[in-house]
Amino acid sequence: MIDQTTSTPCPWDELISALLDGELDETEAQALEAHLADHAECRSELDELARVRQRVRTLPMRSGTPAFWLRVVDDVASDRPSSSPTAQDRAAVASPARLRWASVAASVVILAAGIAGTRGGGAPATPGSGTTASRAAVIAGITATRAPAEGDSAGEDVNVGDGTVVVDVTSTTIPGLGSDPEWLQELADAINDVLN
Amino acid sequence: MSLPPVTDAIPTWEDVARTHGRFLYTVAYRLTGNDDDAQDLVQDTLLRVRRGLAGYQPGNFEAWLARICTNVFLDDVRRRRRRPVGFLPDDPDRVMTPAPAADEASTMLPRDLELAVAGLPDEFRTAVVLCDVAGLSYEDIAIALGIPVGTVRSRIHRGRKILRAALTGMPR
Known part of the structure; x- marks a missing residue:
């Protein structure tokens, strides 16, 4: 010894x-x-x-920002590695406004968890089929639906107009997303930045 | 345990992101030590899954994912040698001053430990992260890193000793 x-x-x-x-x-x-x-x-x-x-x-887990997930979903779906000029540019700009989010209706209502689910009268929307929006929705487990038609009772408690896309985040499955109000708000802001 | 379904297929990258996005991001962040590189690593890991290059075999899903992530990370390290923080890899008891804290407010985070992990030499950090962050067994870590289990044991132990020295050497 x-x-x-x-x-x-x-x-x-x-x-x-x-x-x-x-x-x-x-x-x-x-x-x-x-x-x-x-x-x-x-x-x-x-x-x-x-x-x-x-x-x-017991170090805290990290989630990444909603803006990152929105971007990366589009990049991966488009087969763009992080080193591609497009991806680098988008990452550097880090602005959701740079995202290609086409053909989405004028406004988005983010329904936080527990507020409202998929509207009864709403057919599943494809806000620009194959666009970032739909991909992001898939990734985040978000159900994007068209707002119910006027007069549809299912829409009573949500002030949405014709063409509005309702983003229901009640079924999100990215850990932390469904239970973190700040993350939800950031996601809402990112989406609205894209749309406005 | 029931038999896997007939279509025990390779998980899609969407599945990976949806179900294991936070796990993946956390492993990537601990491997790289910062959000910018973690984002690139997550993206390229998902891309490798998407391209079917991941060699999925039914089993421990997160071990598989952590292995891909680590391989992408090490490929990138070898290609670019971009580690921002480094010190003598052969002297685990020598501790360098950690890199300055990032701008982000993180007063609630154990920042000293995060920086110490980020400052570990690659070979120790990968072993410690796969063990203590990703939760892999030594055997799975050995597979992920392509090294013997005995080497895994040694690297984890030495990595923890470096962290211990870093933490006890700090005024707290």
Whole structure:
């Protein structure tokens, strides 16, 4: 056994992370635990690395901005890598106004989760078939529907006019999207920026 | 466990984005350390899935996705050598001052740790991220990185020691 007072790592040292990760077989784990019982320095190492491990594992997840997802959906659907000039330009500009979002009606109503679902009278809309809008809707799990026709009772609680596209985000499945009001608002802003 | 459906097909990139978009973005962000590069990495990972270059085999879906993402990342590193932060890869106990914090307000985030992870040399960061962020087993990490399991074990351990040194060396 080496002298623990030196800076030379204990030969058991490298097994410590594997123990924390449950990656040692039973024999190895038992041998290491027996060693730890007798070596305070290695126990200390175990405790400290356990804290590091736990902190890394609890770092917050990242979602990316709605504007990014709207852009990347269009780029990937168009087979554009990030290095393509078009994609780079769009990323650099980072403005949703640069998105090609054609043939979408004049206004969009974003219905936040829990407010209203797909309108009964609304047939599924294809706001510019194959456009960014529809792709983004697919990706975000958004159901885009035409607003109900005038007089359709299903539209009573939503002030939408003819041609309005209702974007229902109640069924979004990008994690964080459906439950994060700020993300929803950012998405709404991004869409409206594109449209206006 | 039930048999997979007859059409146990390669997931579409839309499926990947829809169902695993946040996971993918998080792994990409931890690998690259910043949003700009993470966005490129997410885009190129989805593109690789879309082009059917991903070699999907039914199993651990997120391990598969993390492997693609890591491969795209390492391909890019090799091609462009663009790592903005680096220090001596052979001395895990030596800690450099982290890069300055980005402009973004992130007062609630454990920014020191994020920077320390971002500052890890590539070989340690990929192993630690795949283990502690993506949740892969050592075996899956070995497959993802094309290295022996013993090397995975070593890199994760050394990576954590670098992080520990970085964190304890900071005034907190």
